[in-house]
Amino acid sequence: MSKSQPNPQIEEVKNIFSAYLEQKELRKTNERFTILEEIYNRTDHFDAESLYEFLTKKKKYNVSRATVYNTLELLVSCDLIKKHQFGKNQAQYEKSYGYKQHDHIICVDCKKVVEFCDPRIQQIKSMMGDLLNFKITHHSLNMYGVCGSCQLKRELDSKESNT
Ligand SMILES: [Zn+2]
Numbered sequence: 629m630s631k632s633q634p635n636p637q638i639e640e641v642k643n644i645f646s647a648y649l650e651q652k653e654l655r656k657t658n659e660r661f662t663i664l665e666e667i668y669n670r671t672d673h674f675d676a677e678s679l680y681e682f683l684t685k686k687k688k689y690n691v692s693r694a695t696v697y698n699t700l701e702l703l704v705s706c707d708l709i710k711k712h713q714f715g716k717n718q719a720q721y722e723k724s725y726g727y728k729q730h731d732h733i734i735c736v737d738c739k740k741v742v743e744f745c746d747p748r749i750q751q752i753k754s755m756m757g758d759l760l761n762f763k764i765t766h767h768s769l770n771m772y773g774v775c776g777s778c779q780l781k782r783e784l785d786s787k788e789s790n791t
């Protein structure tokens with residue numbers, strides 16, 4: 629098995645986080661940097677509880693739930709991660725530094741989150757900004773629907789209930 633390559637982006641985000649903690653006069657604990665690193669090693673959307681489970685059960689780190697939740701909030705405030713509210717589900721997080729701008733489509737059945745990127749959204753932002761004299765700083769766009777495999781599942785379910 630090959631040892632994982634050092635990710636240069638992780639060094640960058642660690643420096644940003646370190647500067648932020650210093651500025652806020654917060655302690656630079658190993659746990660906080662470990663959590664940051666684990667987040668930047670993943671590419672998905674996750675909630676705080678599943679991150680906590682992953683760190684303690686799978687990675688066997690000795691971190692408290694409070695540290696995980698508190699570190700997530702710190703990372704949101706220094707813009708290293710984004711917090712999303714998809715429907716009524718628990719808040720979901722994802723890394724944001726150096727990551728492409730994108731929006732989300734969420735399956736209402738299996739809660740799967742799919743990312744998409746459409747340059748027309750940028751056009752709408754500048755057009756509506758000009759028209760309504762707003763300096764648009766950010767946006768949030770979530771679409772909800774039923775994914776392909778859940779559509780199939782719904783069809784099968786309805787056939788079964790008809791027989
Ligand atoms: Zn689905």
Ligand SMILES: [Zn+2]
Nearest residue numbers: 722730732743
């Ligand atoms: Zn995303």
